[in-house]
Amino acid sequence: MSTKLTVNGRAVTTRSAPDTPLLWVLRDELGLMGTKYGCGVGACGACTVHVGGEPVRSCSMPVGGLDDAQVTTIEGLAGGSRPHALQTAWLEAAVPQCGYCQSGMLMAAAALLKRTPRPSDADIDAAMTNLCRCGSYPRVRKAIHAAAARLAKAS
Amino acid sequence: MGMRLSRRGVLAGIGGAGLALGLGQDGALAAAGETVTLSDWVRIAPDGQVTLYTSVQEMGQGAWDVHARIIAEELGVDWARVRVEQSPPTATFGIFSPGYGTGGSSSVREMWGKLRKVGAAARVMLIETAADRWAVPAHACDAQGGQVIHGDSGRKLGFGELAQAAAKRPVPQDPPLKPREAWAVVGRDLPRKDLPGKVDGTAVYAPDVTCPGMLTATIRQAPQFGARLASVDPAPALAIPGVKRVLEMRGVSITVPGWAQPVEMPDAVIVVADGFWPAKKGLEALAPKWAEVDGAPDTAGLLAQLKTAALTKAEVATPRGTYAEGEREALAKRLAAATETALAAADRTVERDYVAPLLAHAPMEPLSAAARMTPDGGVETWGGFQNTSGLRRSAAAMLGVPIEKVKAHTLFSGGSFGRRYKNDFGLQAIWAARAAGAPVKLIWTREEDIRQDWYRPAGFQRLTAGLDKAGRVSGFRVVGANNNANYTRDMIAGPPHDLFQYDAPGLSMAGAFVASPVPGGPWRSVLHTGNAFAVESFIDELAHETGADPLAFRRPLLAKAPRAVRVMEHAAKAAGWGRELPKGQGLGLAVWTSFQSACAQVVKVRADGDKLRVEQVWCAFDCGLAVNPDGVKAQGESSILLALSSAATGEINLENGRVVESNFHDYPHIQLGQAPKIVIDLLETADVSPGGAGEPMTPPLMPALGNAIFAATGRRLRALPLTKAGLTLV
Numbered sequence: 001m002s003t004k005l006t007v008n009g010r011a012v013t014t015r016s017a018p019d020t021p022l023l024w025v026l027r028d029e030l031g032l033m034g035t036k037y038g039c040g041v042g043a044c045g046a047c048t049v050h051v052g053g054e055p056v057r058s059c060s061m062p063v064g065g066l067d068d069a070q071v072t073t074i075e076g077l078a079g080g081s082r083p084h085a086l087q088t089a090w091l092e093a094a095v096p097q098c099g100y101c102q103s104g105m106l107m108a109a110a111a112l113l114k115r116t117p118r119p120s121d122a123d124i125d126a127a128m129t130n131l132c133r134c135g136s137y138p139r140v141r142k143a144i145h146a147a148a149a150r151l152a153k154a155s
Numbered sequence: 156m157g158m159r160l161s162r163r164g165v166l167a168g169i170g171g172a173g174l175a176l177g178l179g180q181d182g183a184l185a186a187a188g189e190t191v192t193l194s195d196w197v198r199i200a201p202d203g204q205v206t207l208y209t210s211v212q213e214m215g216q217g218a219w220d221v222h223a224r225i226i227a228e229e230l231g232v233d234w235a236r237v238r239v240e241q242s243p244p245t246a247t248f249g250i251f252s253p254g255y256g257t258g259g260s261s262s263v264r265e266m267w268g269k270l271r272k273v274g275a276a277a278r279v280m281l282i283e284t285a286a287d288r289w290a291v292p293a294h295a296c297d298a299q300g301g302q303v304i305h306g307d308s309g310r311k312l313g314f315g316e317l318a319q320a321a322a323k324r325p326v327p328q329d330p331p332l333k334p335r336e337a338w339a340v341v342g343r344d345l346p347r348k349d350l351p352g353k354v355d356g357t358a359v360y361a362p363d364v365t366c367p368g369m370l371t372a373t374i375r376q377a378p379q380f381g382a383r384l385a386s387v388d389p390a391p392a393l394a395i396p397g398v399k400r401v402l403e404m405r406g407v408s409i410t411v412p413g414w415a416q417p418v419e420m421p422d423a424v425i426v427v428a429d430g431f432w433p434a435k436k437g438l439e440a441l442a443p444k445w446a447e448v449d450g451a452p453d454t455a456g457l458l459a460q461l462k463t464a465a466l467t468k469a470e471v472a473t474p475r476g477t478y479a480e481g482e483r484e485a486l487a488k489r490l491a492a493a494t495e496t497a498l499a500a501a502d503r504t505v506e507r508d509y510v511a512p513l514l515a516h517a518p519m520e521p522l523s524a525a526a527r528m529t530p531d532g533g534v535e536t537w538g539g540f541q542n543t544s545g546l547r548r549s550a551a552a553m554l555g556v557p558i559e560k561v562k563a564h565t566l567f568s569g570g571s572f573g574r575r576y577k578n579d580f581g582l583q584a585i586w587a588a589r590a591a592g593a594p595v596k597l598i599w600t601r602e603e604d605i606r607q608d609w610y611r612p613a614g615f616q617r618l619t620a621g622l623d624k625a626g627r628v629s630g631f632r633v634v635g636a637n638n639n640a641n642y643t644r645d646m647i648a649g650p651p652h653d654l655f656q657y658d659a660p661g662l663s664m665a666g667a668f669v670a671s672p673v674p675g676g677p678w679r680s681v682l683h684t685g686n687a688f689a690v691e692s693f694i695d696e697l698a699h700e701t702g703a704d705p706l707a708f709r710r711p712l713l714a715k716a717p718r719a720v721r722v723m724e725h726a727a728k729a730a731g732w733g734r735e736l737p738k739g740q741g742l743g744l745a746v747w748t749s750f751q752s753a754c755a756q757v758v759k760v761r762a763d764g765d766k767l768r769v770e771q772v773w774c775a776f777d778c779g780l781a782v783n784p785d786g787v788k789a790q791g792e793s794s795i796l797l798a799l800s801s802a803a804t805g806e807i808n809l810e811n812g813r814v815v816e817s818n819f820h821d822y823p824h825i826q827l828g829q830a831p832k833i834v835i836d837l838l839e840t841a842d843v844s845p846g847g848a849g850e851p852m853t854p855p856l857m858p859a860l861g862n863a864i865f866a867a868t869g870r871r872l873r874a875l876p877l878t879k880a881g882l883t884l885v
Contacts, residue, residue: 017396020432028371028430033363034356036569037431038519039601043819046519074356087354091346094785097793098215099353100360100519100569125828131819133519133570134215135796137827139789 003063007032008076018064022056023047025063026073034074034103038131045130048104049073055111074103077110085154086110089147097134105130109144118148191318194326195247196226196270197277203301203315205232208242210250210266212257212541213349214518214571215793216849217786220348221263222270224782228340229274229333231298232314239348244543244563255565256542258576258677260750260847263782267845275330277321284321285312344785349567360569361538362598364525369594370399372587373434375443376423376607379812380672382445384422391440392426397433401426401441402590404583411552418549420582421607427591431598451812452673457638458510461615461669465636465643469665472644474654490663497630497661501621504630505700507693509618510874511685512806513638514611514678515822520569521604524584527594533560534585539568541576549578550585572797573677577609605822606814609676610807612637614685618693621661626701628712630661633690639675641668642682656716656748657690672812679797680850683749684857688875691745691858696871705744705862706732718777718840719746722755725775725838730757736867739763743863745855750847752778756795756855758831758863766885767877769799769831769860777838778846784837791835791852798856800825803877803884829884 003014007030016025021040026032026049035058038046042060049058050072077084086109089095096102105128112119112127119127124141132140190200198206207226213219223239246253250265278298285303286293289310296303302311352358377384389401407420424443428434452460471487478486498504524538533556540546543565551558568575584597599607614637621630635643644666647655655662678684698708706727713720723746727733730742739762746755757773774791781787804823808815816822835852861872864882872880 016430016432020430024430024432027362028432031365032356033359033365036360036519037362037521037598039819040435041601041818041820044519044824078355083355090354091350094217094347094350094789096350096353097217097789098213098519098568098570099349099358102353103356106354128827131519131824131826133517133572133797133800133824135793135830136789137796137825137830138792138833140827 003067005063005066005069005071007071008073014063016063019062022049022051022058022061022063022066022071026058026071032073032075036100036103038101043131044101045108046101046104048107048130050107050111053111053114055108072107074107077106084110085147085151086113086143089143089150093139093143093146095136095139095143097136101130101132102136105132105136105140109140109147112144113148113151118152119144191322193277193280193318193322194273196222196242196273197230199314199318201315203313204238205230205236205301205314206238206240208248209239210242210248210255211262212539212543212565212575213567214257214539214541214575216262217347217349217783217789218262218849219567221782221786222266223348224340224345225267225270226274226277228338229271230278232301234340234345236301237348241565244547244565249544253544255544256576258541258573260850263845264751264847267782271332272330275332276327279327279330280321280324281314281317283324284317288312341782342780342784344783347783347786358567360520361523361525361566362520362596364537364566364596366527366594369525369527369596370427370429370591371431371434372425372427372584372591372595372597373431373438373600374423374425374583374597374603375438376421376603377445378606379445379447379451380674381451381812382422382447384424385444385446387424387441387443389441392437395433395437395440397430398426398428398437400591401437402587404586407553407586409549409553409582411549418582420579423583425583425587425597427587427593427595435600448672448812452671453810454808457613457671457673457809458615460671461613461636461638464667464669465615465617465634469634469636469643469667471663471665472647475648491665494630494632494661494663498619498621498632501629502624504619504621505697506617506619507696507873509616509689509692511611511614511688512875513613513673514801514805515605515608515807515816516572516574516678517605517822517824518568518570518572518574521601522574522580522599523597524581525594525596526584526588528588529560529562531560532556533562534588535562535564536581536585537564537566538581538584539566539571539575540578540581541571541573542578546578546581549582553582553586554589572679573681574608577676601819602817605817608807609674611678611684612640612642612675614642616643616685616689618689620693620697622697622701626703628659628697631657631659633664634666635689636667636669637675637685638669638671638673640682641666642686645682646686656719656746657712658715659712673809679794680749680853683747683850683854684798687745687747687854688857688861691747691855692861692873695743695858695862695865699865704733709746713746716748716753718753719748719755722746722753722775722777722838725836726755726757726773729775729834729836730759730773732757739867741863741866741868743859743861743866745859745862747851747854749851749854751844752776752846752848752851754852754855756859758856758859760860760863760867762864762867765881765883767864767882768885771832771834772856774833774835774852775838776835776852777840778848778851779840779843780845781837781839781848782845787837787848788835790848792833794850794852795833795856796825796830798853799831799860799884802857802860802875805876806879825884
């Protein structure tokens with residue numbers, strides 16, 4: 001049993017059992033270690049990646065149901081050698097603390113900006129449900145606004 | 156102190172470090188003769204690249220590069236050009252000299268003075284080398300931007316050109332330090348070196364470690380504390396594709412030379428597989444039989460036990476120190492008698508009880524570590540170890556090898572809050588690698604993380620104050636008990652803990668230690684969260700009892716704590732203390748001194764029925780000097796939100812010695828939308844040794860929140876979390 005996926009623009013065929021969550025296919029089979037395990041029940045969002053452009057919690061998404069899916073992980077967030085505007089804003093605001101939740105946080109934020117290029121505070125509250133035990137939230141909010149402003153200026 | 160500066164150490168410790176695993180240790184030292192180890196902490200390449208070491212385990216506190224900042228300042232090098240590397244876990248680098256570990260908000264507190272000297276010594280050696288070459292006096296030269304500059308002639312030599320010769324010079328033992336006005340690194344908001352890898356997914360945590368043949372394991376420990384593994388049928392796990400081994404970890408007790416107690420590992424079943432998913436499926440397929448213990452505690456039983464111990468067995472605390480025979484007991488008696496006299500003479504007394512629940516650490520990275528046995532019978536291990544020395548010592552004892560054969564790599568961890576000071580997870584990974592005959596990385600499930608913690612101990616405290624006719628405090632007594640800790644006693648016992656900030660007449664504290672099968676351990680600020688909640692809530696109650704303003708009421712009690720007064724006045728002013736607020740809104744204040752730093756917070760809440768919104772927190776903080784001010788502010792945001800989340804929903808409950816909660820659905824954490832606006836002001840105190848920053852902004856939040864709820868609603872909370880009082884944080 002195998003599943004065909006496109007991960008960060010690269011076609012891959014996985015050999016993992018179909019009930020294997022996408023998270024563990026990414027980490028253990030494809031060696032993409034940027035996506036993290038936090039809870040295994042879709043509650044914390046550390047494992048957030050994009051499937052078909054939508055943010056999903058990959059710890060709770062069996063790979064067997066994902067044939068032909070387009071998957072983007074933190075490793076594919078930047079376009080080529082240029083960091084994503086969010087990554088730049090993240091560094092400027094010194095958002096991460098331990099950093100473990102930040103891949104998922106960035107992927108959730110990227111999906112938000114794609115959907116809502118100039119999000120309000122309420123939009124951010126609603127979209128950013130990822131958990132950060134270190135308390136990076138105030139800076140996450142600040143960096144999302146900064147990245148949105150920069151992207152709006154550039155376009 | 157008394158550290159002798161030397162240039163040895165680095166070469167001895169770092170050899171063979173994880174090249175194959177790409178963990179960031181480069182091969183520069185292998186090419187000896189090219190890169191110069193100028194001193195233990197400083198390495199300079201011929202092209203001038205400066206590498207500085209850190210012995211901080213980075214767990215989110217942002218202190219990983221502060222050692223380098225301190226050295227870079229004195230050395231005279233541009234921060235942007237400095238590389239930072241984790242030092243080997245040898246005594247040379249140990250913050251707890253010689254212990255290599257990270258905790259107690261010590262990274263700057265313990266190392267500030269030492270590392271300034273390290274950087275200054277290297278600078279002097281480079282300057283003297285250049286001065287010799289130019290045949291000019293050393294005092295006519297300066298070091299800046301990685302170069303030595305001769306002021307009169309404008310001649311320059313790069314550190315890379317000087318390092319080889321400089322390394323042969325004697326190491327000055329008392330080099331002159333840069334004056335404050337010349338600082339260009341310390342006290343500035345310069346970029347953190349650990350952050351780039353945390354925004355592109357390349358930072359390496361223990362679960363990310365791989366090496367050829369490495370298997371993945373996950374674990375189930377005895378669900379009831381103290382239970383033993385009776386039996387397990389491995390067949391259902393072994394039937395799952397990818398599962399390699401089912402290991403029974405039973406009765407492992409490690410006697411470590413020099414340690415008072417053996418390290419008792421809980422019995423456990425470990426499933427080893429070719430990935431985490433089959434390992435987890437394998438574990439879930441098993442039905443291990445546990446030999447349970449009788450009389451295991453439930454939550455109510457534990458709290459009742461604490462209350463009884465506090466009221467019947469608490470011993471009056473005396474300052475730490477050496478006493479002649481019988482003297483300590485005599486002093487305790489005098490303190491107790493003075494308190495009783497003061498309370499008896501009071502116009503009236505006020506007495507209140509406060510309860511603190513067990514709290515889990517729940518760092519975002521569930522506990523994990525990787526290990527592989529080495530051909531010499533030792534082991535190489537990787538993890539976010541807060542206590543690498545302790546891990547090496549206990550692992551060496553477990554394996555029966557000398558400590559040199561335990562190579563330990565201190566990685567970034569995905570949070571900790573004190574949890575990773577315990578080495579259970581590291582020892583389990585090593586044990587599993589040996590038992591499996593293969594390299595193993597062990598990743599706990601979140602369920603294990605919640606259920607097998609070393610919890611913030613639960614606490615019961617009874618506070619009694621005597622008040623005179625004018626409403627002033629005339630006597631003050633605290634009795635308390637914690638499981639596996641004695642935090643009331645520690646509040647007054649003196650170093651390493653800060654003394655109680657209040658100067659109340661007739662003051663005494665009595666604490667009891669209650670041995671319990673429920674593991675207790677350090678949780679961000681250790682004794683201070685529970686103590687501050689009780690004391691600062693009580694002070695607020697006393698103020699209201701006497702009709703006084705809580706800010707004004709504290710002033711005379713803080714007569715001997717000027718730094719506490721200053722942060723309190725600052726936070727109160729920033730928050731507009733004393734202003735009229737609409738019905739259902741309120742401000743609450745708390746101030747607390749810990750880890751040689753003073754912190755005050757004012758919390759503003761808005762209550763709407765059973766819904767509570769925390770709108771803003773004003774925080775004033777004095778850690779003396781902030782090496783990285785923006786990093787210290789981040790710690791304030793972090794401390795406030797962890798404390799707020801814990802106050803809102805944090806409690807671990809027990810049923811028959813088993814933890815009820817298991818994951819973020821029933822041990823929830825605050826979300827972004829619930830976070831208040833946070834304003835942090837740093838107040839500097841000149842000419843004091845820097846205090847801690849990672850922990851001391853935690854204690855004031857819970858009482859300030861409770862005091863704000865009282866101001867807004869008239870409801871007094873004496874136990875947390877808010878959910879117990881039917882309040883929901885929105």
